Amino acid sequence: MNIDSSVSHENAGAFTRAWGWLKALPEKLWGKVVDVAKKMKKLGEDDPRRIIHSLKVGLALTLVSLFYYIRPLYDGFGVNAIWAVLTVTLVFEFSVGATLGKGLNRMLATLSAGALGVGVHSLATLSGDQIGQAIVIGFFVFLTASTVTFVRFIPAMKARYDYGLMIFILTFCLLSISSYREDEVLEMAHQRLTTIIIGCSIAIVICICICPVWIGVNLHNLEATNMEKLGNFLEGFGGEYFNIPGGPSMDESFLQGYKSILTSKDTEEAMANLARWELWHYRFGFRHPWKQYLKIGSLSRQCAYKVDALNSYLSSKIQTPNEFQSKIQEPCTKICTESGKALKELASELKKMTQPTLVNRHITNSKIAAENLKSLLNTTCLCENDSLQEIIPTAAIALILMEIVPCIEKISEAFHELASLARFERVDGARVSP
Amino acid sequence: MNIDSSVSHENAGAFTRAWGWLKALPEKLWGKVVDVAKKMKKLGEDDPRRIIHSLKVGLALTLVSLFYYIRPLYDGFGVNAIWAVLTVTLVFEFSVGATLGKGLNRMLATLSAGALGVGVHSLATLSGDQIGQAIVIGFFVFLTASTVTFVRFIPAMKARYDYGLMIFILTFCLLSISSYREDEVLEMAHQRLTTIIIGCSIAIVICICICPVWIGVNLHNLEATNMEKLGNFLEGFGGEYFNIPGGPSMDESFLQGYKSILTSKDTEEAMANLARWELWHYRFGFRHPWKQYLKIGSLSRQCAYKVDALNSYLSSKIQTPNEFQSKIQEPCTKICTESGKALKELASELKKMTQPTLVNRHITNSKIAAENLKSLLNTTCLCENDSLQEIIPTAAIALILMEIVPCIEKISEAFHELASLARFERVDGARVSP
Numbered sequence: 001m002n003i004d005s006s007v008s009h010e011n012a013g014a015f016t017r018a019w020g021w022l023k024a025l026p027e028k029l030w031g032k033v034v035d036v037a038k039k040m041k042k043l044g045e046d047d048p049r050r051i052i053h054s055l056k057v058g059l060a061l062t063l064v065s066l067f068y069y070i071r072p073l074y075d076g077f078g079v080n081a082i083w084a085v086l087t088v089t090l091v092f093e094f095s096v097g098a099t100l101g102k103g104l105n106r107m108l109a110t111l112s113a114g115a116l117g118v119g120v121h122s123l124a125t126l127s128g129d130q131i132g133q134a135i136v137i138g139f140f141v142f143l144t145a146s147t148v149t150f151v152r153f154i155p156a157m158k159a160r161y162d163y164g165l166m167i168f169i170l171t172f173c174l175l176s177i178s179s180y181r182e183d184e185v186l187e188m189a190h191q192r193l194t195t196i197i198i199g200c201s202i203a204i205v206i207c208i209c210i211c212p213v214w215i216g217v218n219l220h221n222l223e224a225t226n227m228e229k230l231g232n233f234l235e236g237f238g239g240e241y242f243n244i245p246g247g248p249s250m251d252e253s254f255l256q257g258y259k260s261i262l263t264s265k266d267t268e269e270a271m272a273n274l275a276r277w278e279l280w281h282y283r284f285g286f287r288h289p290w291k292q293y294l295k296i297g298s299l300s301r302q303c304a305y306k307v308d309a310l311n312s313y314l315s316s317k318i319q320t321p322n323e324f325q326s327k328i329q330e331p332c333t334k335i336c337t338e339s340g341k342a343l344k345e346l347a348s349e350l351k352k353m354t355q356p357t358l359v360n361r362h363i364t365n366s367k368i369a370a371e372n373l374k375s376l377l378n379t380t381c382l383c384e385n386d387s388l389q390e391i392i393p394t395a396a397i398a399l400i401l402m403e404i405v406p407c408i409e410k411i412s413e414a415f416h417e418l419a420s421l422a423r424f425e426r427v428d429g430a431r432v433s434p
Numbered sequence: 435m436n437i438d439s440s441v442s443h444e445n446a447g448a449f450t451r452a453w454g455w456l457k458a459l460p461e462k463l464w465g466k467v468v469d470v471a472k473k474m475k476k477l478g479e480d481d482p483r484r485i486i487h488s489l490k491v492g493l494a495l496t497l498v499s500l501f502y503y504i505r506p507l508y509d510g511f512g513v514n515a516i517w518a519v520l521t522v523t524l525v526f527e528f529s530v531g532a533t534l535g536k537g538l539n540r541m542l543a544t545l546s547a548g549a550l551g552v553g554v555h556s557l558a559t560l561s562g563d564q565i566g567q568a569i570v571i572g573f574f575v576f577l578t579a580s581t582v583t584f585v586r587f588i589p590a591m592k593a594r595y596d597y598g599l600m601i602f603i604l605t606f607c608l609l610s611i612s613s614y615r616e617d618e619v620l621e622m623a624h625q626r627l628t629t630i631i632i633g634c635s636i637a638i639v640i641c642i643c644i645c646p647v648w649i650g651v652n653l654h655n656l657e658a659t660n661m662e663k664l665g666n667f668l669e670g671f672g673g674e675y676f677n678i679p680g681g682p683s684m685d686e687s688f689l690q691g692y693k694s695i696l697t698s699k700d701t702e703e704a705m706a707n708l709a710r711w712e713l714w715h716y717r718f719g720f721r722h723p724w725k726q727y728l729k730i731g732s733l734s735r736q737c738a739y740k741v742d743a744l745n746s747y748l749s750s751k752i753q754t755p756n757e758f759q760s761k762i763q764e765p766c767t768k769i770c771t772e773s774g775k776a777l778k779e780l781a782s783e784l785k786k787m788t789q790p791t792l793v794n795r796h797i798t799n800s801k802i803a804a805e806n807l808k809s810l811l812n813t814t815c816l817c818e819n820d821s822l823q824e825i826i827p828t829a830a831i832a833l834i835l836m837e838i839v840p841c842i843e844k845i846s847e848a849f850h851e852l853a854s855l856a857r858f859e860r861v862d863g864a865r866v867s868p
Contacts, residue, residue, distance in 0.1 A: 058576040068611050069614065082608055090604070138496050141495050149488040150474070150478075151474075170520060178502070266700040308739050312837065388811050399827065
């Protein structure tokens with residue numbers, strides 16, 4: 001009886017658990033759904049252009065499907081109209097640069113591969129019998145596919161023409177292989193090219209005409225934001241480390257903002273590659289010096305490494321400064337604020353696309369402060385009661401700050417180059433000689 | 435007469451220049467060709483796997499073109515066999531992980547989009563007339579394309595399923611739009627799925643069977659090489675900075691090797707994402723902890739930032755050490771050599787996939803040296819004739835070295851975690867207790 005009751009108890013327990021799990025299941029699933037929905041909502045709120053892009057893709061595909069619904073168009077292309085649908089899906093990207101790049105790549109590759117395919121077809125038909133034809137085509141497919149695949153490894157080709165080279169292999173193989181069974185290769189190549197041009201055009205026109213996302217503008221703003229982040233850190237650092245009351249308050253986001261710059265190299269290069277496709281738009285000329293942005297980006301990154309070194313000292317802030325610390329406090333904070341201001345000034349001028357005006361003054365000020373700091377370090381005699389352990393971190397910070405000054409000067413020089421290359425507006429009224 | 439002769443002289447001059455240019459043209463073109471050929475040769479020599487990959491792609495495409503040559507196969511699929519060619523070109527990537535990822539993505543996406551497309555077709559036929567059908571299909575195309583495009587922005591989806599989502603849109607649109615003109619949608623979906631499975635299988639089998647490139651192995655080796663580069667720098671740095679004769683000689687490549695680590699984050703993440711597709715191969719299990727590699731990579735990067743700070747001091751090497759410098763020289767070089775050895779030991783054990791043995795001893799040694807250095811800095815009284823300008827760089831280096839020690843301890847901990855997660859081999863004979 002005892003055993004029986006325990007078994008029935010256990011069964012009851014298992015049943016209750018299972019029932020509880022089942023009862024909780026809808027709630028759990030609902031929680032999961034709500035979770036995903038919240039994430040999607042946040043994605044949309046962070047960058048509403050994503051929602052617009054999604055709607056644009058939907059619109060482009062609905063438009064291209066008109067090919068099928070309207071009889072005259074269908075009569076012209078028949079089943080081949082499907083290539084237009086395919087092209088829109090594959091070519092439509094978030095930014096204008098990427099869409100243009102893919103579209104032009106696809107059109108050019110189809111054109112050249114089509115020409116080569118037709119050529120190989122003529123050569124193959126010369127060989128007469130079916131087996132000879134198969135061998136000639138097979139040989140050229142192997143040769144072209146291998147060679148072009150290898151060319152895709154060349155870095156300069158990979159950066160700009162990777163997609164085009166892939167489409168080249170694809171179109172060439174499609175055409176020359178099909179030519180074995182069908183004789184109207186020229187007709188086929190022509191139809192394929194036309195539908196692809198139509199697909200690309202629809203994608204490009206919709207991408208440019210409805211709320212376009214210019215990746216060049218994104219890169220431009222990214223560089224400005226990066227300089228601003230570095231400027232914010234530097235401007236706040238002096239007050240934070242030397243514990244000066246009344247300085248600009250630094251919250252965690254200010255202090256950690258620069259971290260994204262440390263690893264932004266690949267992103268910046270990809271953006272610059274795509275930006276080159278955006279031939280012309282309202283503020284950037286045909287040959288906008290995108291390479292110069294990469295130079296500024298790389299100099300900012302070098303500055304960010306030094307800022308990272310500064311950041312590691314923030315864990316041991318000064319509570320009550322000793323004699324040495326209070327001596328060098330003034331030039332140190334001066335370098336921080338002046339170079340921070342210089343960077344923020346550069347950032348705002350980059351955003352406005354104007355020639356730099358006040359920057360030189362800030363840089364001169366920070367250079368003077370660095371000179372002062374250097375002579376202070378040279379002439380200071382340490383009192384024997386100063387603890388080396390306390391002095392060294394502060395002195396190390398002073399050294400890093402002295403290195404940051406030429407770093408920012410280089411950024412400013414690169415910016416001046418950019419401003420003259422891209423012919424930024426001159427604001428003469430506000431001009432201040434250094 | 436004078437003018438005439440000068441004109442004819444000028445003409446003669448222009449002609450000579452043009453002739454010279456024309457004569458030099460073949461040479462110039464030849465030079466260009468030789469240049470490109472040299473570059474291609476270097477690409478192949480740097481990584482012969484690239485040549486093998488190119489030949490593999492050629493082979494796969496030649497194989498798939500057999501579909502067209504052999505009549506029974508062609509009779510089965512007809513013009514649709516072209517999808518197999520298309521699939522091979524689009525899916526075949528350099529590494530097994532990328533090929534598997536794209537192949538599985540493509541197959542799954544085609545399957546699910548095919549099912550949905552057939553469903554929408556049935557729904558559209560219910561609406562009876564042509565216009566109603568067009569509206570129903572148009573609505574679903576717009577809805578699906580927009581939603582799935584938005585889903586592609588979710589980072590977790592983008593990392594692993596981006597290609598699949600694109601193919602999902604593509605297949606769904608192709609099927610549901612074609613269904614407007616053709617009634618055999620089920621047949622079409624079935625043929626498309628079969629040809630795509632055949633294309634993917636050919637690509638995957640050739641990719642895996644002929645000299646496969648496992649991206650997991652590449653990531654594994656990359657992390658090992660990164661640690662080795664950092665170890666090389668640290669091991670050489672002490673002797674180089676303190677100008678100790680007889681230390682390991684450092685050439686430029688040793689000193690600059692670590693720079694690639696600073697910006698390797700994106701590459702590593704992309705590799706880890708692809709490595710997860712490589713379900714199983716000879717040394718890495720089904721659930722190999724790829725995330726742990728990213729952790730080691732990120733810790734190595736933090737170490738590399740500190741190494742970069744050290745590197746900036748190498749421009750001002752010590753010529754004749756003052757009293758302070760010769761005092762701290764010993765513990766500093768000790769930290770350098772011991773932590774360098776620890777990193778190189780970790781690298782070699784990662785390469786061999788064995789449990790760490792000697793590492794702990796090196797880390798303990800470097801910790802003891804760091805403690806010595808700390809107490810030295812605490813107790814040292816500075817002589818008044820020491821120049822602060824000379825002392826500070828050396829002291830700053832000492833501080834950085836003291837920070838590097840816990841940094842390397844963290845790398846070692848992450849490595850221990852990896853070794854236990856991935857069940858690295860234990861080499862008991864050589865085991866040394868710390």
